[in-house]
Amino acid sequence: MPAALTETPAYRLWRPAPAQSAVVFASPHSGRDYPAALRARTALSPESLRSSEDAYVDRLLETAPGAGAALIAARLPRAWVDLNRAPDELDPALIEDLGRRAGSGPRVAAGLGVIPRVVSGSRAIYSGKIALADAEARLAEAWRPYHDALGALLEDTRARFGRAILLDMHSMPSEAIEPGPRGAPEIVLGDRYGASARAATVAAIEEVFTGLGLRVARNAPFAGAYIAARYGRPAEGIEVVQVEISRALYLDEATVRPGLRFGPFAALMARAVASLAAIGAEGGRLAAE
Numbered sequence: 001m002p003a004a005l006t007e008t009p010a011y012r013l014w015r016p017a018p019a020q021s022a023v024v025f026a027s028p029h030s031g032r033d034y035p036a037a038l039r040a041r042t043a044l045s046p047e048s049l050r051s052s053e054d055a056y057v058d059r060l061l062e063t064a065p066g067a068g069a070a071l072i073a074a075r076l077p078r079a080w081v082d083l084n085r086a087p088d089e090l091d092p093a094l095i096e097d098l099g100r101r102a103g104s105g106p107r108v109a110a111g112l113g114v115i116p117r118v119v120s121g122s123r124a125i126y127s128g129k130i131a132l133a134d135a136e137a138r139l140a141e142a143w144r145p146y147h148d149a150l151g152a153l154l155e156d157t158r159a160r161f162g163r164a165i166l167l168d169m170h171s172m173p174s175e176a177i178e179p180g181p182r183g184a185p186e187i188v189l190g191d192r193y194g195a196s197a198r199a200a201t202v203a204a205i206e207e208v209f210t211g212l213g214l215r216v217a218r219n220a221p222f223a224g225a226y227i228a229a230r231y232g233r234p235a236e237g238i239e240v241v242q243v244e245i246s247r248a249l250y251l252d253e254a255t256v257r258p259g260l261r262f263g264p265f266a267a268l269m270a271r272a273v274a275s276l277a278a279i280g281a282e283g284g285r286l287a288a289e
Contacts, residue, residue: 003065009033010145012058013072013153020068022161022280024153025061025273027169028083028146028227029054031074038080042125050256051120052078054171057245060269061169067277070157072150074142078116079125081138083146084168084225085114093117096129107225114143120173154231154238163237165201165280168227174248176221185217186249190224190242196232197239201279205241208275212268 006013032053034046042049058073065071074083091113092102103113111117111124115135118124150166157164177184187209191197202218209216224232224242232240247253250265 006149008075008145008149010076010142011072011074011149013070013149014065015070015153016065016068019070019157019160020281021277022157022163023069023165023167023277024157025064025069025071025167025169025276026150026227027054027058027061027071027073029074029078029170030057030059031076031078031080033075034077035080038077038125041130042079043127044119044123044125047254047256048119048123049079049125050077051123051173052116053256054078054169055247055251055256056258056262057169057171060245060250060266061273063270063273064277067274068281069273069277070153072146072153074146076142079119080115081142082112082114082116083143084170084227085112086226086230087114087139087143089113089226090135091115091117094126094129095132095135097132114139150227151231158237161280163280164239165197166227166231166238166240167205167276168224168240168242170222170242170244171247171251172222172244173253174246177246178221183215184246186214186246187216188220188222188244189216189218190222190228190244191219191240192224192228192232193219196224196228196234197241198234201234201239202241204279205243205276208272208279211275212272 003014003016061071089103089108090098091108092098094117154164191202206216222244228240228242231238250259250262252259
């Protein structure tokens with residue numbers, strides 16, 4: 001199916017023409033266009049800098065437009081600006097002269113605000129602070145364009161289909177996953193404990209992944225963050241489910257490169273994407289409910 005591509009410095013957006021599904025796929029953390037200013041200021045190795053990146057999740061979703069669903073993917077990396085944080089989650093330990101604009105909360109305290117201070121393993125990105133003007137420029141050049149585009153896409157989808165289902169796609173380091181009675185989950189679905197999506201929608205998504213032989217958990221250890229909280233309004237026809245994929249399924253986590261299983265898993269994800277898009281197709285099971 002043909003798709004129109006919109007490309008900006010902040011994101012790439014593919015929209016099938018015409019759209020066939022109320023499902024929208026998004027990958028806010030797979031951006032790998034590392035600005036020269038970031039590479040010049042950090043003492044981290046490229047592999048360490050990329051450790052918080054949801055590496056290649058956008059490639060796992062590239063069949064979405066062909067399945068009739070829109071796809072938006074960030075281009076700039078999470079280490080530069082975190083699109084799954086609120087714009088006021090500003091870290092006073094990193095950004096100079098915040099004054100009353102200083103953010104708070106456990107994520108900011110951990111260095112994981114909208115402008116991250118650390119990557120995975122609490123490794124500091126910078127040796128000192130950055131200017132407030134720098135932080136504001138990142139929000140203006142990356143955060144706002146992405147969210148403007150995502151918000152408009154969801155509104156357009158709801159107007160077209162009467163509803164929109166955002167699948168906010170991420171990856172999780174294998175070390176962050178606690179084994180359960182059936183082994184460690186390979187997919188974690190986060191709906192903020194029912195606040196951001198209808199139970200029937202989450203059940204249908206879970207059925208897709210379990211039908212492909214993957215172990216699925218809900219809301220633990222990831223229940224959904226800013227994007228699910230901001231956009232998930234099931235009563236108003238917009239649902240959000242955060243989907244976390246174990247990196248062990250497809251990635252060499254040490255080198256942040258596609259692993260030996262990348263090809264087979266990408267083929268499996270193509271099947272998943274087609275089935276997920278079908279959930280939101282006109283005349284689909286959920287549409288009939």
